[in-house]
Amino acid sequence: MKDLFSEHSELYQQARPDYSAEIMQAILQHAPERHLAWDCGAGSGQLTKWLSPYFQSVLATDISAAQLAQAPPLKNVTCRTAGAEHSGLPDRSADLVTAAQAIHWFDFEAFYAEVRRVLKPDGCLAVIGYGLIEAQDPQLNQLIQALYFQTLKGYWDTERRYIDELYQTIPFPFLEQAVPSLSLQYRWSAQQLLNYFSTWSGLKHYVKQHRQSPLAPLETYFAAQPIALYAIQFPVLLRVGKLKPSSR
Template structure:
């Protein structure tokens, strides 16, 4: 698993979109017991905090200690620095395993072997994510698309393609359950949009090799935007039961 976010853990926590409770409730429809859950690749706890009210115990793991240090405290949550593919979690102890916006970085075979080891016989696995941002302002959206597909072309890690393919091409060795189409919707200030774009891993790769600012065109255009922007992210969600 790659660690691309430790050096910017606070910015990541502050600028990344929050998940909706609707996503959690959709997953919970398929979870028969709510004793133990494992949130893998938890980062700064953005999805962990939504799980905490529904389970007796939550284990949240990540390879980035810096990210976990930004996570909110809950009495029933244990944050642990552990790799996704090999943990100290007891066998057949987990009711639900979740991965939010991280599974595309994992070694699929090793990770799924670990998931199947720790899940109870009726356990559930859920991969959650969000796709490319859509800005309602057509001019700004066009510039974001240009940044994503043209300026940063060749700077994205190869694993990013799984998000572009809406997680439909990741291996999924579970008894998959049908889920509805969902979106995350926000009103963001121009500064919030810029802060989010600065968390893109490809932007960091670009800045390491070039002197110009790839956000300059968007920054200039946003100066003419007097108010908040409506932004939308498509939700990526796959839910499956452990295959017996």
């Protein structure tokens, strides 16, 4: 599993989109017991904080100690620096395993083996993510598309393709459960948007190679606009699975 987000972990915690009550309800209907949840690849706790009110205890793991240090302190949450294949949990102890905007970085086979080991027979795995940001303003959306598909072409890690393919091409050897179509909708300022783009792994690779930011066209656009807040949305990627009978 790659660690691309330890550097500037505070910005990541501040700039990345949050999750939602709708996402939680779509997941929780498949998790009848609420004793223990394992949030794998938890980063700075964007999903962990949503799990906390519903479970007696939550384990948040990530390979980045810097990211975990940015997670909000919650009394029923334990943070542990660990890879996706090493939760440290007992067999059949977890009611829910989650991976939010993270599974595309995992060794699928090793992670799924750990999921099968730690899940209770009626527990479930929820894989959550969000796709490419979409702006309501056509000109802004065109600039975002140009940044993503043209300027940063060749700078994205190969794993990013799983996001572009809406997580539909990841291996998923579980009994798939029905989930609704969801999106995350916000109104963000220009600075919020620029901060978010600065967390992109492809942009980080670009800056490392060229020693300059590729955000100048967006900065020029924002400087010429009187708009205080921009309507944006992210398509939600969500797959929920139960253990197959042979895995129980």
